[in-house]
Amino acid sequence: MPATEATTSAAEHWDAIIIGGGPAGSTAASTLAMAGRRVLVLEKAKFPRFHIGESLLPYNRKIFDDLGVWEKIAGAGFTKKRAAQFVMGNGSRANRLDFSKGSFTEYPEAVQVERAKFDDILLHHSREKGAAVREESTVIEHRVEADRVVIKYRAVDGSEHEVTAPYLIDASGLTNFTANRESLREYYPGHKKIAIFSHFSGIDMPTGEEEGDILIVRREKSWCWLIPLAPDKTSVGLVIDAGDFKALGKKPQEVFDEAMADTPAISKRFGNARISEEMHVVADFSYKNETLVSPRVIRVGDSSGFIDPMFSSGVLLAMTSGQQGARVIHEALETRKPLTAGMKRYEKDNRKRIAIYWEFIDNFYKFHFAQIFFQPYNRWGLVCSINAVLAGRTTLSFAVWWRLRVFFFLAWLNKHIPVAKRIKVS
Template identity: 30%
Template sequence: MNSDSLERTVADVAIIGAGPAGAVAAALLRKAGRSVLVLERQHFPRFSIGESLLPQSMAYLEEAGMLQAVVEAGFQHKNGAYFVYRDQTASFDFRDKHSPGWGTTYQVERAVFDDVLIRCAAAQGADVRFGHTVRAVQTGATPVLDVADEADRTYQVEARFVLDASGFGRVLPRLLNLETPTRMPARAAIFTHVRDGLALDAADRNKICVATHPERRDVWFWMIPLAGGRSSVGCVAEASFLDVQEAQRDATLRALIQQEPTLNRLIGAAPFLMPVRQIGGYAANVARLHGPGYALLGNAGEFLDPVFSSGVTIALRSAHLAAHTLNRQLDGATVDWSADYDVPLRKGIDTFRAFVERWYTGELQDIIYYPEQTPSIRRMICAVLAGYAWDESNPYVADPVRRLNALHEVCKAG
C-alpha cells in the first residue's frame, strides 16, 4: 500500500511505551499544553520486574501530578535497604542521607504501579493506545512512525518529536541500529513472588534486603516485601551460572535461597506464587541517546544492573530532562540535546555504574560492611543508594570512581 494512502494521526509528541518513563514524560508534556500520543504494544496491567523504587523518584512523580494516586494505591512503604553477607549486616536509612529531598518511597507491584501512572497521564489528556506496535520510523524534522494495531490495521503517526520509552523492547535502537556494546558483563536474574508470612519482627518490611551468596560474592539475592504479605525474591549472577532449563528454574531458585542463611530463615519453603521467571542480557547501551527528531528514555537507552534498583529512577530522570528540553524546543528555543539531555543524564548513570562495578568486584561490599564508618561519608553513600546520583555537592557523585577507590583503600587498610 502506498504510504500516502494510509490514515495519518498528528501529534506534537509521540511516545513509544507506556511504562514509567513514557507516562511521566506524557504528563509533563501535557502540563505544557502539548498534544501527546502514547503507543504501547502490550495491554495494562501487565507484569514487570523492578519493584523497589528509590526516593529520588518521588520528586518526578510529584512534578508529573501523580503523587496522590501513588500514595493512595496502598503500596508497601520503603525507607531504606539492608545488606547481608554471611554474618555481616549493614542497614541504610534513606532519611539519613547527604542530599536534600525525599527519604522514603514505595516497594510496588509494577503491574499496578505502571497502570496507575499511565492512567494518570491519560486523565491529563494524553491519547494512550494499548495494543499498538511501532514497526518503522522515519526520523527528521517531522518524524513519521508506521504503526499497526492488534487487528493489523496500519496507520502513520506524524509528530514534531518522538520519545522512545519502550524499555527492554528498545524499539528505536533496533529500528535505527543504535545498539552498541555495553561495558557490563552478561548477567541474568531468576525471580518469583512468594507468600512470605513474615512475622512483624522477622524482618524490616520497609527495606529491601540485598544478600550476597556466602560462597560467591558476585552472586546476590533480593527480597522486596510488597503489600499484602507478598515478597519479590530473586537471584542475580553471571548468565552461565543461571543457565538452566525452564523446568528447572523453580528448583534452582529454591536451592539457591536455601544456601543463603538469612533468606532461608525468612522464606525457606514458602510457596512460590508464580512460576520462576528469567531475564538475561538486560545490560544495554546505545551509541547516542538522541538524534534528528527523537530521544531515548530510560532502559531504551541504557540499563546497568538491578543491584541498586536504579532502573526506574534513571527512567524518570530521563523523562524529566527530556520533557523540559523538548518543551523549550517546541516553544521555539534552540536546544542542544547533547548538553541539555545526554550529558546530564549520563552523569547520574555513570555514578550508578561506578557503584555497580565495585559491587561485583567486592570493593563496594567491603565499604558497606566496614565497621568504622564515618557518619558524613556514610550519608554520602546513602544518598547515592537513595537515587541522588545527580547531586554533585556529594563527592561520590562529583568524582565517584576516584572517591570510591580511595575509600576502599582506607577500608582495606583498616
C-alpha cells in the first residue's frame, strides 16, 4: 500500500522525488504510486493554474486508461476533438485529418482541454493513488550523492526543507531545472520562436461534423492555432520567429492583432472576438537537452526537451515520457544503481518519439513540403500514415514507417522536380 504524506512526513526519505506536477510529473507519480513506491511531488504553483498546450491527441487515451483516470476526464465536460484542420492563411486550401478515417489509427478522437482543469484532475488523481503532493513548494537546490539525491525546497511559508531519495525525476517543464544547472540546454538551429496567445470569446469556429476541430493556420513565416475549448471559449495563438518579431519593433499585443487582421482565414472568424484572458508570451521555447539521464536523475516531459506545438504533441509526449520514466525508475529501485540500462533505453526511446514530430515541424515551414501537404494524395495509404502519427502513434509499424519515408522523399523531391502542382501556400 503506498505511503501517504501524513505517515511519512517525519522520515523525509522517499523512493523517488518528482519536481513538477504537470502532466509528465503527475503521470510519473501515479505510475510509481500504483506500483507501490513511496513518491513525493514538489510543485511550485498552486493548482489549478493557467497553462498552454490545450489540444490533446487520440493516443493519449491509452495512457489515461493505464492510469485509471479516463472516467474523470470523460466526465469533465471537455470538448471532443475528432479532427485537425490545416489551413492556408489566404483561406484557399485546407487539409482536414479525421482521426476516425485513418487505416493505421486505433483511437478515433481526443479532447480539447483547459489545462488548468485538466492538470488539476491528473494531480488529484496522483494523490488518490498514494503519491504525496506538496504544492507551492519551490525546489532551490539538488545534490547527487553516491547513493541518493538530496533536494532542498522552500515551502509557501518561506521555510526550507530537505528531502532525499535514490532517484529524482525532473518534470519541471520549461524551467528545465536540472538540465539548466548542468548547462545541457541546446536550442534547435533556426527555430527560435515566440508564442503569443490568449483565450477569446466570440470566435466563429466550425460547426456540424467539424465542431471541436483544431485549426492550424499556416502563414508565410509563422502559424496560428485556434482551439475550441468550450462553446464560447477559444484558445488562439501566434507562433512567430524571434528575429521577425524583434524586427517589427512592436509590442506582443500589436503583433498578434495585426497577424489576426491580415490573415484572411482568421480575420473572417474574428468579427466578434473579445479577449477573455490576459495575453501570454513564451519565448525561445524549442530546445533539447544534451542528455536526458544523469546518475540518479531522469528528465521527462518538457524537461526532456520542448518542440514547436504545431502538431499538438506536447501533452502526449510529456505523459508518455512520464510513464516510461517512472517504470524505469521502478525497475532501477531493485538494484539502486546510479545509471541503469533501462534509463539509457528511456533516453533513446524518448528521442525517437520527439524526432517523429520534429521531422514534420521542421518541414512544415518549407515551401516544397507545404506544396505536398496541402494537396493530400492517399495513394499507397500515405495520408493514412500521416494521420496515424498526427493522432499520436509514436510506435511505428513497418507499414506506417515505409509510407512516411515515401511521403518525405516525395516532399524532398518536390524541391527539385515539381511532383505536386505549384500552389500558393501562405
